[in-house]
Structure formats: structure tokens, C-alpha cells
Amino acid sequence: MMFNSAGRSKSVFMHYQSIRKKMAGRILLLAALQLAGIPANGAEKAPLRYENEQLHLRLMPRSNEQMAAFFEARGFPPAMREALLEYCFFTVVIKNKMPHTLKLNLTNWRFTAKDETVQRIPRDHWPPVWRELQIPKSAQATFRWTLLPEHLDFFAGESEGGNIILAKTLAPFDLQARFTTGKGAALVARVNDLRCAGNGGQGQ
Numbered sequence: 001m002m003f004n005s006a007g008r009s010k011s012v013f014m015h016y017q018s019i020r021k022k023m024a025g026r027i028l029l030l031a032a033l034q035l036a037g038i039p040a041n042g043a044e045k046a047p048l049r050y051e052n053e054q055l056h057l058r059l060m061p062r063s064n065e066q067m068a069a070f071f072e073a074r075g076f077p078p079a080m081r082e083a084l085l086e087y088c089f090f091t092v093v094i095k096n097k098m099p100h101t102l103k104l105n106l107t108n109w110r111f112t113a114k115d116e117t118v119q120r121i122p123r124d125h126w127p128p129v130w131r132e133l134q135i136p137k138s139a140q141a142t143f144r145w146t147l148l149p150e151h152l153d154f155f156a157g158e159s160e161g162g163n164i165i166l167a168k169t170l171a172p173f174d175l176q177a178r179f180t181t182g183k184g185a186a187l188v189a190r191v192n193d194l195r196c197a198g199n200g201g202q203g204q
Contacts, residue, residue, distance in 0.1 A: 050177075050189040055102065056095040057177060057189045061088075061197035062163070074142050079133045084143075087121060088168045088196035093161040096154035101182030104152045111166060111194070113173035121165040123147050168196050 050057040064085050071081045096102035111118035123144060130140050148162030172193050179187040 048191050048194060050191050052097075054096075054098050054181070054187055055179065055189060056093075056097060056159075057191065058093040059175070059191060059194065060091040060093075061195065062091060063197040066197070074139070076139050076143070077133075077135060080130070080135050080139060080143075083129060083133065084165075086168065088166040090164050090166070090194070091161065092148050092164055093159065094148075094154065095159040096156060098181065099156045101156070102154040102187070103180040103182070104149065104154065105178075105180070106148065106150045106164070108178035110176045110178075111173050112176070113169060113171040118169055118173045119167040121167065123150060166196070170196075 048059045048061075067089050068081060068085060071084060076084075094102075094104065106120065106122070109120065111120060126143070127140070146163050148164050149160070152160060154160065172195050175189075175191045175194060177189040177191070179189070181187055
């Protein structure tokens, strides 16, 4: 029994270490995107956010110029950059402020503009696109790493970030982000009046 307990403890420790390494890598990429996204006049628009005693959620719209600079700096080929710039990007940061688990499932997020759905482009959309364009595996891997995970369990106090990709729209839209707590309760965060940067919205 003592051996089994020690084995479980080691497994849990290695799991946490793996999570910390993944978070560190993603944070470095997000920091690079933040640097690429500073406007020429040095003024940064305030991010859109939702916060209570359970959750911190922040969204930062990214313009085509910001994303183009970020992608080019990472060696994305022109065909890949052109395909991606047809879409709307937001960098998202989530922090679990609870003493128990917060569960993310992006299929439970709804983006709506006047009762019409704004399509979120999931990560499984991209592999066939990259195969058709013959994008190198290294660029595909870097791109995947910049995306917010589709599913993730946040431990107490844990933060994570990444990009979400939407169909471009000129209209303002709202987000209803549904999470589940470790106790099985639903937690819904709402952020209103989002706009794709480059269309007269935030982030310019």
C-alpha cells in the first residue's frame, strides 16, 4: 500500500510539472504576441473582462497587423498567414480563483450578434487546411500551441491563455462563456460588445 501511495504521489507530481511546463511555454508565446500587438502610438486599449470571486476572464482583440507580425516572426509561410488573416482573433486569459477545479469546454461558449451566432473556428478545422496548403509540421505545431485549449481543467489558482479564432464580422457581438466547477455547478461569464479589431473595434 505504501508503494502504491508513493506511486500515485509521484504521478500527481509529474502531472503538475507537465502542466507547469506547458503553461510556461504558452505564456512565452503570449508575451511575444503582446509585444507584437503594441500600437505604434504606444497606447493599449483596455481589455474586455469578466471577474468575480470565482473566475477572471479577459479578452484582447488582435488586429490583422498584430497577427501578421506575430506569424511572420515565427516563420509561418505566406499561404498560412493569408489563410489566418481571413479570421478574427482574440487572446483569452482565464484564471480559476476557486479552491477547487474549474472545467473549460469551448463548445459551451456562445458568441452572438443580434441573436445570430458568430462562428468560432475550432482547432480541428485547421489540419485539413494545412495539408492542402502543404504547411510544414513545425509551423502547424507552433500554431496549435498558440490556441486556447478546447478542453482544460484548471486547478485552484491556475491560469491559462491562448487565442480563439472567429469568423470575421462587422457587427458587435456578445460572449456567453459557460464553465463547470469541480462541484458540478455551472458558472456563466458574460462579456458584451466585443468587436473584431480592424473593424473600428477595440484593439486599434
